[in-house]
Amino acid sequence: MTSPSEQRGTQAESVTRLIEAFSRLPGIGPRSAQRLAYHVIRVPQEETRALANAILSVIDTVQFCSVCQNVTQTDPCPRCALPVEDQSIICVVEEPLDVVAIERSGAFRGRYHVLHGLLSPMDGIAPENLRIRELVERLRGGAVREVIIATNPSTEGEVTAMYIQGLISPLGVRVTRLARGLPSGSDLEFADAVTVARALEGRTEF
Amino acid sequence: MTSPSEQRGTQAESVTRLIEAFSRLPGIGPRSAQRLAYHVIRVPQEETRALANAILSVIDTVQFCSVCQNVTQTDPCPRCALPVEDQSIICVVEEPLDVVAIERSGAFRGRYHVLHGLLSPMDGIAPENLRIRELVERLRGGAVREVIIATNPSTEGEVTAMYIQGLISPLGVRVTRLARGLPSGSDLEFADAVTVARALEGRTEF
Numbered sequence: 001m002t003s004p005s006e007q008r009g010t011q012a013e014s015v016t017r018l019i020e021a022f023s024r025l026p027g028i029g030p031r032s033a034q035r036l037a038y039h040v041i042r043v044p045q046e047e048t049r050a051l052a053n054a055i056l057s058v059i060d061t062v063q064f065c066s067v068c069q070n071v072t073q074t075d076p077c078p079r080c081a082l083p084v085e086d087q088s089i090i091c092v093v094e095e096p097l098d099v100v101a102i103e104r105s106g107a108f109r110g111r112y113h114v115l116h117g118l119l120s121p122m123d124g125i126a127p128e129n130l131r132i133r134e135l136v137e138r139l140r141g142g143a144v145r146e147v148i149i150a151t152n153p154s155t156e157g158e159v160t161a162m163y164i165q166g167l168i169s170p171l172g173v174r175v176t177r178l179a180r181g182l183p184s185g186s187d188l189e190f191a192d193a194v195t196v197a198r199a200l201e202g203r204t205e206f
Numbered sequence: 207m208t209s210p211s212e213q214r215g216t217q218a219e220s221v222t223r224l225i226e227a228f229s230r231l232p233g234i235g236p237r238s239a240q241r242l243a244y245h246v247i248r249v250p251q252e253e254t255r256a257l258a259n260a261i262l263s264v265i266d267t268v269q270f271c272s273v274c275q276n277v278t279q280t281d282p283c284p285r286c287a288l289p290v291e292d293q294s295i296i297c298v299v300e301e302p303l304d305v306v307a308i309e310r311s312g313a314f315r316g317r318y319h320v321l322h323g324l325l326s327p328m329d330g331i332a333p334e335n336l337r338i339r340e341l342v343e344r345l346r347g348g349a350v351r352e353v354i355i356a357t358n359p360s361t362e363g364e365v366t367a368m369y370i371q372g373l374i375s376p377l378g379v380r381v382t383r384l385a386r387g388l389p390s391g392s393d394l395e396f397a398d399a400v401t402v403a404r405a406l407e408g409r410t411e412f
Contacts, residue, residue, distance in 0.1 A: 017260050038277070
């Protein structure tokens with residue numbers, strides 16, 4: 001019973017555009033996007049401007065470190081610029097958030113390399129779309145002794161790990177990967193079959 | 207094992223600020239905010255700029271209609287400016303999204319009034335924080351015959367409806383509310399007790 005023009009009449013065009021922009025973000029459906037848009041309209045202007053400026057600010061201030069490819073405000077990034085303990089070991093991860101996760105563990109003291117994605121032929125993501133060439137370049141110097149491939153234990157993560165392993169093994173670098181097994185604090189009874197199988201395969205001596 | 211300064215080193219300051227800005231949005235937790243921020247960094251600059259501009263654009267183009275208080279690009283809003291069928295009936299809703307929901311039903315042909323919230327003494331939301339005064343002003347002209355209070359069937363919605371009903375009944379305006387009952391397509395067996403009770407109370411003749 002309502003015509004499109006009447007429907008339009010109930011929602012300003014700039015609001016429609018904002019809803020569309022929000023719904024392009026990952027994990028934001030059409031309903032959440034609508035709710036976010038009306039939230040932004042309702043809150044004080046300063047808060048809305050702060051959000052827009054924070055978004056614009058990352059464009060202007062953030063770049064990729066020419067060494068590790070992580071997101072940074074300075075190039076090289078603070079981590080690559082400072083002489084940290086172990087420069088002979090590089091941990092390869094999919095994305096910047098993985099660096100944060102590994103740092104949180106406090107168990108790694110080397111350098112990082114961020115791929116910015118995983119190989120996925122189905123989605124058209126080939127080696128040249130990732131920062132793999134940059135990783136190989138870093139190994140040419142000969143200072144790196146070990147590369148830990150810390151991609152996710154998913155199909156894409158495994159494929160990417162195997163591809164990189166094949167590429168850098170000939171360079172005489174030790175290539176390792178994160179251990180598979182039971183997550184800390186979990187219950188064997190509820191673990192999935194693949195996890196249990198990997199925990200058995202990777203069993204260690206006391 | 208990681209010091210705060212090292213943690214900072216793994217994440218640029220502008221990224222931290224963006225994560226904070228995203229996590230102030232409703233329904234966005236710290237992890238989603240982190241994911242959104244790194245998404246914004248990864249996508250092409252034009253897309254990031256489009257999002258920021260869409261946010262800034264609503265500040266510049268959107269205002270509240272001086273008649274119905276809905277969000278609009280022109281004042282009065284298109285709906286209030288055009289002579290629609292029935293100007294003698296006003297549907298009072300909590301927020302702009304409720305107008306969209308009622309328009310979608312195609313079952314209402316009158317005017318709207320948006321309160322921009324519900325009374326909530328616990329949250330410090332009093333009548334003067336809502337657009338209730340503006341509603342009473344609209345009724346002074348004497349052209350309005352009926353006010354449908356379409357607030358949500360929640361505690362705050364009920365309290366707000368009762369408050370408005372008490373305020374405008376003396377003005378000689380008919381005050382109605384949306385029917386309570388079984389939602390269309392639902393199953394009596396699975397309906398909650400309050401819904402069934404309201405459906406019985408509000409039973410109608412064939």
